[in-house]
Amino acid sequence: MKTIKNLFPFIAAxxxxxxxxxxxxxxxxxxxxSTEDEIISIPVEGFKPYELIPK
Structure with a gap:
């Protein structure tokens, strides 16, 4: 009986x-x-890169 009491925590684990x-x-x-199927690109119209903006 004492052996069962000692082994019970290991058996339960x-x-x-x-x-x-x-x-x-x-x-x-x-x-x-894959999350690649979940990523959807949204096109932005009228976007100009920073270099083309007149100063």
């Missing part, structure tokens, strides 16, 4: 680790996706 590693949040964090 392994159980929590197993549950956390198989969770939906962990699966979503490990997905490979």
């Amino acid at each position: 392994l159980g929590v680790f197993f549950l956390a590693s198989n969770s939906e949040m962990q699966k979503k964090m490990n997905q490979n996706y």
Whole structure:
């Protein structure tokens, strides 16, 4: 009985680790996706570079 009391924290920690590693949040964090598809350039009409502005 004393051995079980000593091993219980380690068994519980392994159980929590197993549950956390198989969770939906962990699966979503490990997905490979690119943010390049989310970046949209917005054209600006009438923009002139700084060098072409008359002084």
